[in-house]
Amino acid sequence: MLVDSHCHIDGDQFDEDRDEVVQRAKEAGVEMMLNVGTGDPHSEDFRKAVAVAEKYDNVYASVGVHPHDAKLYDDQAENHLVELVQSSKKVIAWGEIGLDFYYDHSPRDLQIEVFRRQVRKARDLGLPIIIHSRDADEETIELLKAECSGDFRGGIMHCFGGTPEMAKQLMDIGFLISFAGNVTFKKAENLRESAKVVPLDKLLVETDCPFLTPVPFRGKRNEPAFVQHTARFLAEFYGVSFEMLAEQTTRNFLSFFKLQLAA
Numbered sequence: 351m352l353v354d355s356h357c358h359i360d361g362d363q364f365d366e367d368r369d370e371v372v373q374r375a376k377e378a379g380v381e382m383m384l385n386v387g388t389g390d391p392h393s394e395d396f397r398k399a400v401a402v403a404e405k406y407d408n409v410y411a412s413v414g415v416h417p418h419d420a421k422l423y424d425d426q427a428e429n430h431l432v433e434l435v436q437s438s439k440k441v442i443a444w445g446e447i448g449l450d451f452y453y454d455h456s457p458r459d460l461q462i463e464v465f466r467r468q469v470r471k472a473r474d475l476g477l478p479i480i481i482h483s484r485d486a487d488e489e490t491i492e493l494l495k496a497e498c499s500g501d502f503r504g505g506i507m508h509c510f511g512g513t514p515e516m517a518k519q520l521m522d523i524g525f526l527i528s529f530a531g532n533v534t535f536k537k538a539e540n541l542r543e544s545a546k547v548v549p550l551d552k553l554l555v556e557t558d559c560p561f562l563t564p565v566p567f568r569g570k571r572n573e574p575a576f577v578q579h580t581a582r583f584l585a586e587f588y589g590v591s592f593e594m595l596a597e598q599t600t601r602n603f604l605s606f607f608k609l610q611l612a613a
């Protein structure tokens with residue numbers, strides 16, 4: 351039993367074989383996937399992400415404007431996303447939202463403004479948030495600390511790439527920490543340093559597919575079935591059995607979202 355807490359199987363890369371990809375995930379023990387919508391909120395991109403979740407029993411969706419696309423966020427975009435949230439019970443989170451100061455595809459001050467606005471919107475809707483943060487740890491944590499209190503539903507820091515200190519601060523304000531395939535990379539010693547401070551009951555695993563394919567498939571298109579390799583790697587790293595890590599991360603995801611596995 352496993353959950354891929356963050357994937358993008360609505361992407362064009364999966365248009366040819368999405369049914370097989372979902373089937374292979376099932377065969378690999380992946381009981382649930384969270385398909386994170388991205389793209390242009392003035393296009394059909396997010397509708398497609400939700401449609402994929404509607405099509406498959408074990409696929410859920412989230413919607414939110416990625417920091418790369420912060421410049422596209424406006425009232426119309428927000429209304430569109432809110433409508434999608436209200437249109438489907440399969441939409442269970444708002445994201446991925448956050449800050450990306452590595453690529454800087456949108457101006458930084460605008461990224462911060464749009465991030466804050468979306469955190470507040472998610473909170474109004476009672477939805478947890480999925481966070482993307484790259485080269486912006488301080489700004490991310492500062493904003494989250496200011497905005498995430500009281501009735502806040504918590505969140506997931508996806509593809510964790512920060513310091514151990516950041517992981518601790520996030521867990522303190524109700525976040526789960528999700529590791530992707532890059533934790534398996536030889537040079538990712540810093541990620542493994544951070545993984546050391548994350549207890550099993552705060553841990554999730556993800557593929558972020560089609561990107562970040564874990565060892566031993568690095569270089570190929572990633573897909574949810576491969577989340578097992580990240581889970582196996584982390585099990586060995588923590589010195590627990592694969593079954594235990596798989597079960598615990600699944601339980602973390604289910605209880606966070608108040609979901610149950612299909613009987």
Ligand SMILES: [Zn+2]
Nearest residue numbers: 446482508509
């Ligand atoms: Zn991301």
Ligand SMILES: [Zn+2]
Nearest residue numbers: 356386446558
């Ligand atoms: Zn992603």
